[in-house]
Amino acid sequence: MRRPSARLVLFFAVFKIATAQSSIPGPSLSGLSTAPPQTETTPVLRTTTNLVLIDVVVRDKKTGKSIDGLDRSNFQLLEDGRPQTLTVFEEHHASDAIQASPVPHLPPHVYGDFPRYAIRSAxxxxxxxxxxxxxxxxxxxxxxxxxxxxxxxxxxxxxxxxxxxxxxxxxxxxxxxxxxxxxxxxxxxxxxxxxxxxxxxxxxxxxxxxxxxxxxxxxxxxxxxxxxxxxxxxxxxxxxxxxxxxxxxxxxxxxxxxxxxxxxxxxxxxxxxxxxxxxxxxxxxxxxxxxxxxxxxxxxxxxxxxxxxxxxxxxxxxxxxxxxxxxxxxxxxxxxxxxxxxxxxxxxxxxxxxxxxxxxxxxxxxxxxxxxxxxxxxxxxxxxxTYYTVGYDPTNHKFNGAFRKIKVSLDDKQYELSYRRGYDAVDPSGSGKEKTQLLSPMSAAMLHGGLPLSEIIFEARVLPAGDPQLAGQQLSTEPAGKPDKPLKAPPTRYVIDYSIDPHRLSLTTLTDGRRRVELELAQSVLNRDGARVNQSDAGMEVDLTPEQLSHDLKAGIHMRQEIDVPAENVVLRLGVRDVATERIGTIEIPLRVSDGSSSKN
Missing domain, CATH: 3.40.50.410 (von Willebrand factor, type A domain)
Incomplete structure (x- = not known):
């Protein structure tokens, strides 16, 4: 759920970063510098409000084997009999999932969303x-x-x-x-x-x-x-x-x-x-x-x-x-x-x-x-x-809810195609029934059992408030989070120190030379059945001077959040979202609250 942004002006951003850095053991927190560089090996879909995406499986009619190696020019697409121009074309392979990446070693109680496998296929x-x-x-x-x-x-x-x-x-x-x-x-x-x-x-x-x-x-x-x-x-x-x-x-x-x-x-x-x-x-x-x-x-x-x-x-x-x-x-x-x-x-x-x-x-x-x-x-x-993703902006801009038929074809008739055959043309700016059925991107990412997302790379140190590493630090005395019902007493306060890699964030240049990014941080506490028992969500605008940005490109942007956890074994799911690009990263961490500790990674 999107919360109103809390504007972090320059002096607060500096104070926040300085506080976080003083409370986190310098280089030992971050594996960002040792992690493999995040490169754009596949195009990122830049969706427009009207973009229609179709996943197409191509098979040989005789053998049933999936066919790869086709290009955009091989595909023709009709909507209600009218030709459409493909603006998106991607090829996905079953072998894409096999590409494993090394995960950097992290100290105790520090967790990262470094992808073990790239999610490039289905x-x-x-x-x-x-x-x-x-x-x-x-x-x-x-x-x-x-x-x-x-x-x-x-x-x-x-x-x-x-x-x-x-x-x-x-x-x-x-x-x-x-x-x-x-x-x-x-x-x-x-x-x-x-x-x-x-x-x-x-x-x-x-x-x-x-x-x-x-x-x-x-x-x-x-x-x-x-x-x-x-x-x-x-x-x-x-x-x-x-x-x-x-x-x-x-x-x-x-x-x-x-x-x-x-x-x-x-x-x-x-x-x-x-x-x-x-x-x-x-x-x-x-x-x-x-x-x-x-x-x-x-x-x-x-x-x-x-x-x-x-x-x-x-x-x-x-x-x-x-x-x-x-x-x-x-x-x-x-x-x-x-x-x-x-x-x-x-x-x-x-x-x-x-x-x-x-x-x-x-x-x-x-x-x-x-x-x-x-x-x-x-x-x-x-x-x-093994499939192709094709997309187009419909030439018919009358979105009246009517069903539109889609036909995808290839020059080579020895192939058979599987794809969805149409869609309901609902006004993208309206409130169609399917819109009310969907969750916001961050709420969806925080659901139990969701895919581990690594579109934004970040680390988080998770400690109970009584940990010696937090001794002498001032923490909030107000309840942390919005529990669905009263938490089992006594709840344990957990402190989450984030270190967010800026390389994949959308940074806007301001007139005075500073760079701004709008982030959303979310914490969700789930019980053993996957039900949410507490959650918190905060929107932030972070302004960085050139010097701060140079530092954070190496050490990460540091943020702190707190959450109350009931006296039971739970899972803490963390999420970071870049509001401008809708990119999200998530981590799930098991917590053994009965003894006031988090499971070591």
Missing amino acids: ANVLLIDALNTGISDQSYAREQLVRYLRTIPPGTYVAVFLIGSDLRMVTGFTTDLNALLAALGKVRSAGGSTAPGGSADEPASAEPDLDTGSSQEMAQAMRDFSQDTRSLSLQLRQDITVAALKKLARFLATVPGRKNLIWMSAGFPVPLGDPGGGNFAGDFFLRVREVNEMMARARVAIYPVDARGLMTLPNTNPANGPTGGESLSLRGSTTGAVPTANPIPSSWASQHMTMERMADETGGRAFYNTNAIGQSAVSAIADGS
Whole structure:
């Protein structure tokens, strides 16, 4: 949340820097001078208010392999049939994430946001759908994931979420494979399907045999009751699924760049019977479109993976095929018709068609009718990590909320493309509904589980107020922060001394030769469940003389903040934002407040 800026005039800036420097052990605080220089190896997107960004995956039609090495001239883009001029063009590779950087050694209680891996490719989300997937299918999918995730490239950012009775973050974005596998272990300990009323597919044969000894009217009434019960269960699961996907879209909208959503599920809960019949069915497709639009707007490509593996028809002779039954696949279908002779294949077909639709409208790819579930997830990560970002300023400046169709094409017709197919042209200066759903950049960056950001490089020394290194220094006696509710007593005051690298800040030259930068510093205290218990946020204008700037280019711009922390083990998340460029850096620090200390880095 943006707070009113507190103007730091020259004498206060000098006093602040001098105070901070006197309280911090000279050169030992900062690893900025030993850190690798921050170079612009990829262009920084300079977004305008109307800029439309499209992530495009290019594949060979025959092999399915992602294609790289194309340039701007290869792409043509139409909006509602009208040619558009590309003003942004970037190529991203799966191998970009492998580029590791050395992290400088820092003294105890000093932390830095030096990037271990450059975030130049896509971030990935594994969404485990326990709501719509049977227990045995969940177990098999989990085993497959554990096996194949060991093969993803180092530096690949992955987060894990779970859909049960609600959406839950299992672990935030991490490049630590062991942490990722541990997160999947947590999912295992969470138990099986939480689907109200059963798993994703309930065969008609599971209904009780009501014909024996019952009148036809009674039997029909019981069948109607059973059908109504299943419909209510399906409606409830659909409501929960839609709400969870929308919640996830809002969170991922705060994460910069492309995101690949690998959705491990037995399928979206689709209406029973004719997919086009009844209000429930009609509402279903409207809700799917709404979810797709939110995901596409957040630059999220959906990769549905059917956790049921190879699909076979029930009550068939295993001798009919090598897979133990008659397999069902919609790939290659030319009509798109849904078979209705058997209710189970009908629901399969509807679910697979929905998977295809969600993937197509967001720029992803659907995987189903295969037992290689883990390999499908890894393939989705690889597929979505080699892509192109193209952007344009629409020639149509009438932003009336109407849906605009996008078509991207290449000169070479041997390639197939995946990208979002359109967007809602909402007035960028207005207050469209999607604007109210998004958080401010800094608030979003301070959320639990967010990507570690290193667009601004900074260090922070974090000490409890009673530490001997702070002896004799004057600290505030007022409460520090704005807690959501009273903190567990007695809270511990923590002092955060920042050292911010000016090299990537936007410095404005004033008429008297001084340089000015507007910064936002934020501190958020999170409990073990990821809930915020206290936070503080301050905006500052810092004016620097040429002499001060010369000094700070080596030692960093020094700032101090204070925050009260409850008597429990928590995580302190720090953020620094350059207001002019929206660049942000973040650090997460575990605090063991019970003994008044921070975990050593």
